[in-house]
Structure formats: structure tokens, C-alpha cells
Amino acid sequence: MPDQVSFELVTPERMVLSELVDMVVVPGTEGNFGVLPGHSLLVSTIRPGTIDVYQGGTVTRRIFVAGGFAEVTPERCTVLANEALAAEELDRAATEAELQVIEGNLPSLREQVARASGTDRERLLTELARLERDRAVAQAKLQALAEAAAAR
Amino acid sequence: MPSLKDLRVRIRSVQSTQKITAAMKVVAASRLRRAQEQAEAARPYAQRMQRVLGSLAARMAGFPGAPPLLVGTGKNDTHLIVVATSDRGLAGGFNASILREARRRIRELETAGTRVMILTIGRKGRDGLRRDYGRVIHDSLTDVGRRHISFEEAQEIAERILVLFRAGAFDSCTIIFNRFRSAITQIVTAQQLIPFPVTAEGETADVPPATVGVYEFEPSEEEILGELLPQNLAVQIYTALLENAASEQGARMTAMDNATRNAGEMIARLTLNYNRTRQAAITKELIEIISGAESLRAA
Numbered sequence: 197m198p199d200q201v202s203f204e205l206v207t208p209e210r211m212v213l214s215e216l217v218d219m220v221v222v223p224g225t226e227g228n229f230g231v232l233p234g235h236s237l238l239v240s241t242i243r244p245g246t247i248d249v250y251q252g253g254t255v256t257r258r259i260f261v262a263g264g265f266a267e268v269t270p271e272r273c274t275v276l277a278n279e280a281l282a283a284e285e286l287d288r289a290a291t292e293a294e295l296q297v298i299e300g301n302l303p304s305l306r307e308q309v310a311r312a313s314g315t316d317r318e319r320l321l322t323e324l325a326r327l328e329r330d331r332a333v334a335q336a337k338l339q340a341l342a343e344a345a346a347a348r
Numbered sequence: 349m350p351s352l353k354d355l356r357v358r359i360r361s362v363q364s365t366q367k368i369t370a371a372m373k374v375v376a377a378s379r380l381r382r383a384q385e386q387a388e389a390a391r392p393y394a395q396r397m398q399r400v401l402g403s404l405a406a407r408m409a410g411f412p413g414a415p416p417l418l419v420g421t422g423k424n425d426t427h428l429i430v431v432a433t434s435d436r437g438l439a440g441g442f443n444a445s446i447l448r449e450a451r452r453r454i455r456e457l458e459t460a461g462t463r464v465m466i467l468t469i470g471r472k473g474r475d476g477l478r479r480d481y482g483r484v485i486h487d488s489l490t491d492v493g494r495r496h497i498s499f500e501e502a503q504e505i506a507e508r509i510l511v512l513f514r515a516g517a518f519d520s521c522t523i524i525f526n527r528f529r530s531a532i533t534q535i536v537t538a539q540q541l542i543p544f545p546v547t548a549e550g551e552t553a554d555v556p557p558a559t560v561g562v563y564e565f566e567p568s569e570e571e572i573l574g575e576l577l578p579q580n581l582a583v584q585i586y587t588a589l590l591e592n593a594a595s596e597q598g599a600r601m602t603a604m605d606n607a608t609r610n611a612g613e614m615i616a617r618l619t620l621n622y623n624r625t626r627q628a629a630i631t632k633e634l635i636e637i638i639s640g641a642e643s644l645r646a647a
Contacts, residue, residue, distance in 0.1 A: 207393060208390060208499040208582075208586055209393075211389070211392040211393075236564060237562065237564060238563060238564045239400060239403075239566070240565070240566035240567075241566070241571070241572055267399070276400070314515065315517070318514050318515045322507050326507070
């Protein structure tokens with residue numbers, strides 16, 4: 197059995213990372229999970245959060261992902277992320293502003309959904325789902341920033 | 349026989365046309381390179397997605413509760429055709445070949461008694477189908493990926509399609525686009541999007557095949573598929589748009605290369621004609637002078 201995991205992080209637009217690592221910790225929808233060599237076969241959805249890459253017992257990279265999927269086999273761990281950026285690139289002020297806009301828009305959209313029907317309703321529901329997803333991403337970004345600050 | 353001046357004007361005009369086509373060719377070539385790089389960069393995600401989806405879908409397809417995006421709605425009354433073209437012309441047969449295929453499919457489906465719905469992407473698709481099929485065009489999108497096609501745009505299109513699908517507006521869906529082979533060859537492709545056909549197509553040498561074995565799923569298989577399938581729709585559309593963008597630039601590059609060459613030939617022919625005409629005029633004048641002098645001396 198190999199003593200490292202081949203870790204790949206891909207977004208729809210490009211391959212972000214492909215390297216051999218000792219361990220990765222992935223934010224699964226049902227809780228974080230660590231992937232070491234020899235992990236059992238697993239497909240999981242990912243919630244917005246940070247992926248920690250470990251080399252020799254220390255975190256070498258922290259990458260923020262905005263949800264997606266992970267496929268794990270004994271040899272590799274493939275993360276299909278909707279969006280990925282290095283944790284250091286997170287911008288607190290911009291994220292907070294974004295969150296405020298989203299939360300300002302949510303109530304009126306919810307109201308519209310309650311009143312609409314047919315195709316219109318489907319469209320608004322999709323829009324609502326998108327906005328709620330954006331909110332979860334923004335919240336997760338802030339949380340990741342808070343964690344990073346606490347660790348320092 | 350055109351006069352010398354007429355010829356001069358024509359040569360000048362062909363020359364300026366040639367300048368334009370040559371410039372367009374250079375622009376298309378540089379855009380083509382960028383489009384190809386983007387398409388290349390997007391490939392890993394699509395391939396891996398296909399792998400995960402393949403291993404999941406194969407297990408789910410038989411279940412009665414399988415999602416309609418994968419197994420269809422159980423009927424085939426209405427078919428949505430997504431016609432992906434470009435906003436601009438002057439790209440050789442790029443748009444014409446897509447439209448020809450779209451027309452063929454529409455006729456085929458209508459003969460079989462299926463209702464057809466059309467969603468066009470790009471001005472040329474809208475303009476080309478509006479006359480004959482205006483009544484079945486559901487919507488037309490233009491200015492998609494003007495400078496750069498982002499995944500977000502593909503996602504928006506996918507969401508539009510999903511909204512219609514969930515509302516029961518259609519049962520199956522196909523996208524027609526040009527697959528990029530080279531700057532000279534583009535292949536018109538019709539790809540089924542809904543229900544999504546699970547094939548081994550995505551497996552290539554650089555992606556290890558799905559490991560045979562029993563996967564664990566977190567959360568359930570149904571929930572993962574519920575997220576994976578819409579995402580996959582967006583990825584398929586994104587891939588198609590990227591292929592189309594590369595094809596468009598490739599086709600334009602080739603078309604403009606031909607146009608530049610043709611203009612060159614035309615200039616050469618006109619110049620020859622011009623010189624001959626000029627020479628003829630000179631000769632004529634000489635003859636007149638000489639014969640005038642001759643007749644004076646004889647007298």
C-alpha cells in the first residue's frame with residue numbers, strides 16, 4: 197500500500213491542485229473526514245468550508261471550497277469543487293458586504309415565492325436556492341476566517 | 349473594357365478588403381488559442397465528474413425511484429433542442445452546419461409526432477430559425493460568453509433548462525453544437541442532455557477508471573445524485589459552449605485565410621489587367637504619333 201494519497205482538487209474551469217499528500221481533511225456534508233492512504237471507497241457531497249492538506253503532520257495548505265463532491269479510494273482523493281481559492285485569499289470585508297446584500301434580498305424573494313405559481317414559481321425557487329447557497333458560502337467563508345484568526 | 353481609373357478603384361477596394369480579412373484572421377487565431385486552452389483546462393473536471401456519475405448511475409438506473417434527469421419522465425411527448433451558435437457571422441460554415449443539423453432534427457422529431465421546443469444560444473441561431481420555427485422557439489439567449497465563457501454562465505443556462513424540466517415543459521433535451529477537431533474540421537454534434545446517457549465515454553487514458561467495488565455514500569445515493577445530475581448538466585453545457593467557441597474561432601480563421609488568399613488572387617488578376625490596358629493605351633498613342641509623322645513625311 198502506498199504511504200501517500202494522490203490528492204486532486206478540480207473546479208469546472210481548471211485543475212487547481214494535483215499532488216501526493218500525507219493526509220487531507222475534507223469538509224463533508226455530514227462532518228469533516230480525514231483521508232489517509234487505504235481509506236475505504238467513498239463518495240460524499242461537500243459543504244462550503246476549508247480543506248486542510250497535511251504533509252508530515254503539519255498543515256501545508258488551507259483551501260476554501262464552495263461545496264462540491266469528493267470521491268475517495270484507497271489510493272486517491274478527488275475533490276470536485278464548485279469554486280476553490282486559497283484560504284489566505286479570503287477577504288473579510290468583501291464577504292461581509294456580500295452577505296449583507298444577500299440577506300437584504302432574501303425576505304422579498306421568499307415573499308415572491310409564496311405568491312407565485314407555475315413556471316414562475318419554479319424559477320423563483322431556483323433563484324432562492326441559489327441565493328441561499330451563496331449565503332451558506334459567505335457564512336462559511338467568514339467562519340473559515342474566524343478559525344484562521346483563532347489558530348494564529 | 350473597363351477604363352484605367354475603374355481598374356485602379358477596384359484594386360484599391362479589394363486591397364482594403366484583404367487588409368480586413370487578414371486582420372480578422374490574426375484575431376481569430378489568437379482567440380482560438382485562448383479558447384483551446386480554456387477547453388483543455390475544463391477537461392479534467394468533466395472527466396472526473398463522468399467517472400463519479402458513471403459509478404453511481406449504473407447502480408441507480410434500475411431502481412424505481414431513480415431521478416427523472418437520469419431515466420427520463422417515462423414519456424417522450426416534448427423534446428427541447430438547445431441550438432448553440434455564435435453571435436457573429438463571417439465564420440465560414442460554422443453556423444450554417446449547426447442550423448442544418450437543427451432543422452433536420454426538428455423535421456425528424458415532428459414527423460415522429462413529438463412536439464419540439466427550441467432554446468437558441470447566440471444571435472445566428474435565433475435569426476436562422478426564427479422564420480421557419482419562430483412559434484416553437486421558447487427563448488433566445490445572446491451575448492453568452494462575449495469575452496470569456498464562465499462556468500457561471502453555463503450554470504445559469506442549466507438552471508433555466510432545469511426550471512422548465514421541473515415544471516414538466518419537456519421530457520428530453522438535446523444540445524447541438526460544433527465539436528472542435530482542428531481549425532479546418534469541426535464536427536456538428538447533437539448530444540443528449542436529459543435523460544443523461546451514461547456511457548464510458550469520459551474514461552480516457554489519463555483518468556484511472558472507476559474502481560470496482562462498493563462505494564459508501566454520504567449522504568445517501570439519492571441525495572448525491574440529486575446534486576450531481578444538475579451539476580453535470582451545467583458541466584455538459586459548459587463543455588459544449590467551450591467546444592463551440594473554439595470551433596467558431598477555428599472556422600473563422602480558416603474562412604478568413606481563404607478570403608485573404610482569394611483577395612490576393614483577385615488583386616493579381618486585376619493588376620495584370622490594369623498593366624495590359626495601360627500598355628495598350630501607350631502603344632496606341634505611339635502608333636498614332638508615328639503614323640502621323642509618316643503621313644507628313646510622305647506628303
